[in-house]
Amino acid sequence: MKPLNVGLIGYGFMGRTHSNAFRKVNNFFDLEYQPVLKAICARDGEKATAFAKKWGYESVETDWRKLIARDDIDLIDIATPNNTHAEIAMAAAKAGKMILCEKPLSMNGPEGEKMVAAIKKAGVPNMVWYNYRRVPAVTLAKQLIDEGKLGRIFHYRAKFLQDWTISKDLPQGGAGLWRLDVKAAGSGVTGDLLAHCIDTAIWLNGSINTVTAMTETFIKERKHTLTGKVQKVGIDDACAFLARFNNGSLATFESTRYARGHKALYTFEINGENASIAWDLHDLHRLQYFDHxxxxxxxGWRSIHVTDPDQPYMKNWWVPGLQIGYEHTFIHQVADFLKSLESTKSAHPDFRDALETQYVCDAVLKSAKTGKWEKVPKLK
Amino acid sequence: MKPLNVGLIGYGFMGRTHSNAFRKVNNFFDLEYQPVLKAICARDGEKATAFAKKWGYESVETDWRKLIARDDIDLIDIATPNNTHAEIAMAAAKAGKMILCEKPLSMNGPEGEKMVAAIKKAGVPNMVWYNYRRVPAVTLAKQLIDEGKLGRIFHYRAKFLQDWTISKDLPQGGAGLWRLDVKAAGSGVTGDLLAHCIDTAIWLNGSINTVTAMTETFIKERKHTLTGKVQKVGIDDACAFLARFNNGSLATFESTRYARGHKALYTFEINGENASIAWDLHDLHRLQYFDHxxxxxxxGWRSIHVTDPDQPYMKNWWVPGLQIGYEHTFIHQVADFLKSLESTKSAHPDFRDALETQYVCDAVLKSAKTGKWEKVPKLK
Amino acid sequence: MKPLNVGLIGYGFMGRTHSNAFRKVNNFFDLEYQPVLKAICARDGEKATAFAKKWGYESVETDWRKLIARDDIDLIDIATPNNTHAEIAMAAAKAGKMILCEKPLSMNGPEGEKMVAAIKKAGVPNMVWYNYRRVPAVTLAKQLIDEGKLGRIFHYRAKFLQDWTISKDLPQGGAGLWRLDVKAAGSGVTGDLLAHCIDTAIWLNGSINTVTAMTETFIKERKHTLTGKVQKVGIDDACAFLARFNNGSLATFESTRYARGHKALYTFEINGENASIAWDLHDLHRLQYFDHxxxxxxxGWRSIHVTDPDQPYMKNWWVPGLQIGYEHTFIHQVADFLKSLESTKSAHPDFRDALETQYVCDAVLKSAKTGKWEKVPKLK
Amino acid sequence: MKPLNVGLIGYGFMGRTHSNAFRKVNNFFDLEYQPVLKAICARDGEKATAFAKKWGYESVETDWRKLIARDDIDLIDIATPNNTHAEIAMAAAKAGKMILCEKPLSMNGPEGEKMVAAIKKAGVPNMVWYNYRRVPAVTLAKQLIDEGKLGRIFHYRAKFLQDWTISKDLPQGGAGLWRLDVKAAGSGVTGDLLAHCIDTAIWLNGSINTVTAMTETFIKERKHTLTGKVQKVGIDDACAFLARFNNGSLATFESTRYARGHKALYTFEINGENASIAWDLHDLHRLQYFDHxxxxxxxGWRSIHVTDPDQPYMKNWWVPGLQIGYEHTFIHQVADFLKSLESTKSAHPDFRDALETQYVCDAVLKSAKTGKWEKVPKLK
Incomplete structure (x- = not known):
């Protein structure tokens, strides 16, 4: 096996999911490449060192520019807040590194365009961590759609419902809470959660043409962890939008962090002339399928327990009936990325794919302000 | 339409379900016969009169012998406690009346044999109210099995779980509580609940050959409503048994009134070589079906919402998606009974069918005492 | 009991649900009034006669004006296509009859305003058949909300999904298919299905302030049953809209007849600060409840099997665990209407309540054309 | 961290689950000890080498006696067919190694007694891989029961249903199929699947007193992979038994590999006076809980999505709503075992605990032959 030296930036929640994926992938997938945990980089050297020890990283950096400058690093994995993606990614591209970048790609479309241009110029393999494409049940949905089992598509609907920010006492900003700080996150649920829904939707159902949206910030002010002051909340706590896809189907999308009772309920449903498909993240190992x-x-609706060897990715795991979980989506994504390095086919979603999602997010946020239907720009 | 004069005995829970069925059947089914609510009979004349007014019975009797003696009664419907079925039914048969009898048929097999003999001698149409056969989802299960969709049967399992007698303060005996009094009921859950499970099982899967059982009475003494004294509880609070069917399949049966959280959870599942079926009374309008x-x-398991016109009985009701409920099983049973009067085909389960269930109950109760496998007598 | 003479206009699907309710209500509810099936009215005398025979109507009329003119009729029940409601209702009001009117109230808001004015002038008891308020689980939801169990409301979402018009070969217009003919129905899913969602939403969550909507007609032309010609389809096959309630909560609504796999899947969910509630028509006897x-x-989400005597309407039916169905919602509505006649409290939703729903429908249809957020007029 | 050198015997399905657990445990749990994958042992050296490469074992052995003799091995992990457990375990104990042994402990009770004696004499830490105790939902059930939330227990029921041996063409014996060969497995579903059910049941509900059972072998002869001949099948394809616990509760247990539609449906339910609990392996991240x-x-029954940090083991994983899977039960078991080495408290289930399960299995198999209730021997 050929080593592939990984330099990870960021040791938060996503730093853990990625590290786990790098460590496990070769135990379960037959691949030519093997990720080597070469370095972890974070501003807080002490915490980075503890993380390195826990996960087996060989070295620690506190300046990402130094990490990028190292010759012994093949791949830069960006697991930092959204407002840092562009600068890091463009520097890494310039240095000729492969890049894996957390989602959303960027703070907005124009920023994303620069990243795509940088990647294109550098010609480096790249991928964005929209991990839910690799839930086996979701990948199975993709197969069924691509095989034409659904026929003409009439409807798409997706939701991503959470309830973790309902308390007025929750502060914004800082470690673990940067997602509530508009400067670090760019937006609220739109970039954090709807971006997932949009990525899957485009993958399954093609491009989105127009949208009309509404957003709301239920808690208007929160204490900021870094400044210590009560500050205006700049993110959207909730966002819903209607959409029309290029294929003529209609869609509803909704996300919120104020849906009491739902922790991470990402759901989608797609209704075709001949068949329909539904899925939800709270029981991610099942696909609901109705065939007219x-x-x-x-x-009747079939509740498919996606754990059989003829179902996507599952022959690599255990035996029928024994479910895998959330973390495995990252392992699948690394496996597919490594596999792509064995050939000339690139892995997806790449930066360009992720830019299209960014365009939709931008149109959604714009519509929420204008109160009008907004057209989604086309990818060039 | 030809009138069919009904004389109902008993105004309790079952008196209501039957009356509702008689009143509604012709609104929904095209039939030659129309039940006429001629008379309600009960010892308590005042309550019987109130019942008659509520349901539109034309007259009231307080002595069932007088009711049977009336020339204007075509059909005797027995909705009284179990210990009275035999005497009434045999008298009604002798008088040449059609008979509908609540389940279980009798206090035990030998008593049931006399009833069957009386019916046979009289040659009168007869039926026992094992209503769950006429849940559309259950009837659909029967169709699928009869069509051979399941192939060789390996397993049958049924449960009937309730939780309404857990309180030590609940008395036994008297109105509404005679099911706890062994003298009136004959047995506890075995005759009340397992009898339903057994009737369905024989219908779907053929005769039961041998059984081994256990019973338990969790609350040993309860105040008796009629005597006012604390008396030994003679019924089985819970009963479970293993069984072998004649077709070689294995079965487990269980019933209890001490399963906290279950109100009337009658469930069955049947596993065949090619397909399996499952059903439960708490969502009675659905059938679960797995086809290998x-x-x-x-x-995957298909959750079939049994409300389409091509599904049993449903073309007589509303439109797809709109469910019917518990009471409709009785209406279906009356409809099938009335239909049978238009031809020479008799309706089922008749007294003889119900005797087989009685035999199984007897074997179960015997095994619970002997601790051995007991053979179920064959119907002659 | 006092007789209440009913004259029903229309023998279709709704004629059946209403007749069943009138016939059964006194068997299950203790009321001073008893509906008497005095007359059925329909243009086709032969079919009306057959219906009268099946349901026990005493007489038949073929001209609704004659029916309204009869002195022996206390209540006019309108179960005809939408485009006839206003004329009949206003004539009935003028004649001093009580009126029950099928939903939606009218073809549009202005027409509904005239009806409300007529009713107000006549001072007659009136009600509109938005039956889903009386599903016990839905009524329980209302109780919990009114008791403040949910706290501040953040989100409301409702859908009504069907799949019965996907076939291109289905004609429009005529008996059973007038709902596809814009002249008879006024609109498609908006008036037929979303109207139900809106009525429930206003009842549970208060008035809707603004909406933005999209509609689609997937099959552009269909043969018309009455003309025999292929004609443009004027109704909306699908409609989705975003809304803001007066209480500050956000909402998504969607309806379609092109959601393969769903027969009549009316669902709603409401998320409050402390608790959430969800319900769906395909398992109407259950309420989902999450209490933080x-x-x-x-x-966890509690799946409440709404069949206990302390739950709305259920003490009038069977015993815990035994579910009722769709038709019972109409019986409950009649029971509440009759009960209202015993006092000075009026039954709801009355014509005025239904007008508010009409206003929302109008705003939705308008927004679908303008592409803008539209304000819902306030009830005077 | 202190290294703990592991020598694994067997590279099959269980060899993989254990290896994964050893590799991952320190990434997620803070522990003093860290397993080191020192050696993998299997008769087929080539396959063992491939396995070592895939999982990172430092060395390979082909004779388990040599492995046990190595000074650099602290812990022997037995993941071989059932008929080899005793010999290996007793040798390892004699050599003073810690021992982890796959379930079931032994071929039968007497053999198990020798193993327990050997362990006791050696005084080495030991544990048996009944992994399902460490599903977070199951551990939560244990917490709730131990806190007395259920009150007096009336009922316990468990099933383990599979469908993978229905085909007549499936051979018995050899790699991957030794579970069908009575010489290697000792029994069929009883030792393989019911043993899991029994271990959990004893843990949650205390000792089992008496049992009555039936077994069946549906396919009487199968080709043997090793001999190439069609031979009699000696295992039980299905087994069901009734039981009484020492605490007075009643139980039903059932297992089969002929339940079409179920891949690994291990379910249990326990009904107490005040509350009930249910769980199933096909959705292992949920616990059903009803509190009267x-x-x-x-x-209503609460569907608890066990992914919150205050629920067992979950603070070590991701964030609320994101489920873990089957493999994590093994990681939890290793974590608890390593934790036990930090103190004087031993980890469970140990060999002695597993012997009690063996006694129940023996009584079940005996009863299936005698047709009588059999008493379960008490642990000394």
Whole structure:
């Protein structure tokens, strides 16, 4: 196996999911490349060192520019807040490193365009961590759609519901809470959660043409962890939008962190002329499938327990009936990325794919201000 | 339409379900016969009169012998406690009346044999109210099994779980509580609940050959409503048994009134070589169906919402998606009974069918005492 | 009991649900009034006669004006296509009859305003058949909300998904299919299905302030049953809209007849600061309830099987665990209407309540054309 | 961290789950000890070498006696067929190694007694891989029961249903199929699947007193992979038994590999006076909980999504709503075992605990032959 030296930037929640993926992938997938945990980089050297010890990183950096400058690093993995992606990614591209970047790609479309241009110029392999494409049930949905099992598509609907920011006492900003700080996050649920929904939707159902949206910030002010002051909340706590896809289907999208009772309920459903598909993240190992071609009396929604070897990724795991979980989506993504290095086919979603999602997010946030239908720019 | 004069005995819970069925059946089913609510009979004349007014019975009797003696009564419907079924039914048969009898048929097999003999001698139409056969989802299960969709049967399992007698303060005996009094009921959950499970099981899967059982009475003494004294509880609070069917399949049966959280959870599942079926009374309008012949990747349990016109009984009701409930099983049973009067085909389960269930109950109760496997007598 | 003479206009699907309710209500509810099925009215005398026979109507009329003119009729029940409601209702009001009117109230707001004015002038009891308020689980939701169990409301979402018009070969217009004919129906899913969602939403969560909507007609032309010609389809096959309630909560609404796999999937969910509620029509006897105040480790969505005597309407039916169905919502509505006649409190939703729903429908349809947020007029 | 040198015997399905656990445990749990993958041992050296490479074992052995003799091995992990456990375990104990042994402990009770004696004499830490105790939802069930939330227990029921041996063409014996060969496995579903059910049941509900059982072998003869001949099948394809616990509760247990539609459906339910609990392996991240003390109208089964930091083991993983899977149960077991080495408290289930399960299995298999209730021997 060929070593692939990884330099990770960021040791938060995503730093953990990525590290776990790098460490496990070769135990379960037959690949030519093997990620080597070469360096972890974070401003807080002490915490970075503790993380390195826990996960087996060989070295620690506190300046990402130094990490990028190192010759022994093949791949830069960006797991930092959104407002840092562009600068790091463009520097890494310039240095000729492969890049894995957390989602959303950028703070907005124009910033993303620069990143795509940098990547294109550098010609380096790149991928964005929209991990939910690699839930086996979701990948199975993609297969069924691509095989034409659904026929003409009429409807798409997606939601991502959480309830963790309902308390007025929750501060914004700082470690673990930068997602509530508009300067670090760029937006609220739109970039954090709807971006996932949009990425999956485009993948499954093609490009989105127009949108009309509303957003709301339920808690208007929160104490800021870094400044210690009560400050205006700049993010969207909730966002819903209607959309029309290029294929003529209609869509509703909604996300909020104020849906009591839902921790991370990402759901989607797609209704076609002949069949429909539904999925939800709280039971991610199941796909719901309705096929109108089944005999009338016994037609019903099938609850498919996606754990069989003929279902996506599952032959690499255990035996039928034994479910995998959230973390495995990252392992699948690393496996597919490493596999892509064995050929000339690139892995997806790449930066360019992620830019399209950014365009939709921008149009959504714009519509929420204008109160009008907004057109989504086309990818060049 | 030809009138069919009904004389109902008993105004309790079952008196209501039957009356509702008689009143509604012709609004929904095209039939030659129309039940006429001629008379309600009960010892308590005042309550019987109130019941008659509420349901539109034309007259009231307080002595069932007088009711049976009336020339204007075509059909005797027995909705009284179990210990009275035999005497009433045999008298009604002798008088040449059609008979509908609440389940269980009798206090035990030998008593049931006399009833069957009386019916046979009289040659009168007869039926026992094992209503769950006529849940559309259950009838659909029967169709699928009869069509051979399941192939060789390996397993049958049924449960009937309730939780309404857990309180030590609940008395036994008297109105509404005679089911706790062994003298009136004959047994506890075995005759009340398992009898339903057994009737369905025999209908779907054929005769039961041998059983081994255990019973338990968790609350040993309860105040008796009629005597006012604390008396030994003679019924089984819970009963479970293993069984072997004649077709070689294995079964587990269980019933209790001490399963906290379950109000009337009658469930069954049947596993065949090619397909499996499951159903439960708490969502009675659904049938769960798994067909191994479905394509591998999209194989799953289908949740069939049994409300389409091509599903049993449903073309007589509303439109797809709109569910019916518990009471409709009785209406279906009356409809099938009335239909049977238009031809020479008798309606089922008749007294003889119900006797087989009685035999199984007897064997179960015997095994609970002997601790051995007991053979179920064959119907002659 | 006092007789209340009913004259029903229309023998279709709704004619059946209403007749069933009139016939059954006194068997299950203790009321001073008893509906008497005095007359059925329909243009097709032969079919009306057959219906009268099946349901026990005493007489038949073929001209609704004659029916309204009859002295022996106390109440006019309108179960005809939408475009006839206003004329009949206003004539009935003028004649001093009580009126029950199928939903939606009218073809549009202005027409509804005239109806409300007529009713007000006549001072007659009136009600509109938005039956889903009387599903016991939905009524329980209302109780919990009114008791403040949810706290501040953040989100409301509702859908009504069907799949029965996907086939291109289905004609429009005529018996059973007038809902596809814009002249008879006024609109498609908006008036037929979203109207239900809106009525429930206003009842549970208060008035809707603004909306933005999109509609689509997937099949542009269909043969018309009455003309025999292929004609443009004027109704909306699908409609989705975003909304803001007066209480500050956000909402998404969607309806379609092109959601393969869903027959009549009306669902709603409401998220409050302390608790959330969800319900769906395909399992109408259950309410989903999440209470954040439950102890952390055992917090979860409760699946409430609404069949207990302390739950709305259920003490009038069977015993715990035994579910009722769709038709019972109409019986409950009649029971509440009859009960209202015993006092000075009027039953709801009345014509005025239904007008508010009409206003929302109008704003939705307007927004679908303008592409802008539209304000919902306030009730005077 | 102190290294703990592991020598694994067997590279099959269980060899993989254990290796994964050893590799991951320190990434997620703070522990003093760190397993080091020192050696993998298997008769087939080539396959063992491939396995070592995939999982990072430092060395390979082909004779387990040599492995046990090595000074650099602290812990022997037995992941071989059942008929080899005793010999290996006793040798390892004699050599003073810590021992982790796959379940079931032994071929039968008497063999297990020798193993327990050897362990006791050697005084070495030991544990048996009944992994399902460490599903967070199951551990939560244990907490709730131990806190007395259920009150007096009335019922326990467990099932383990599979469908992978229905085909007549499946051979018995050899790699991957030794579970069908009675010489290697000792029994069929009883030792393989019911043993899991029994271990959990004893842990949650105390000792089992008496049992009555039935077994069946549906396919009587299968080709043997090793001999190439069609031979009699000696295992039980299905087994069901009734039981009485020492605490007075009643139980039903059932397992089969002929339940079409179920891949690994291990379920249990326990009904107490005040509350009930249910769980199933196909959605292992959920616990169903019903608490009768909830207010009447809103009482219902709670579907608890066990992913919160205050729920067992979950603070070590991701964030609320993101589920873990099957493999994590093994990681939890290793974590608890390593933790036990830091103190004088031993980890469970140990060999002695597993012997009690063996006694129940023996009684079950005996009863299936005698047709009588059999008493379960008490642990000394």
């Amino acid at each position: 071609r089944d005999e009338g009396r016994t037609r | 012949r479905d394509e591998g990747r999209t194989r | 105040r439950d102890e952390g480790r055992t917090r | 003390r909830d207010e009447g109208r809103t009482r």
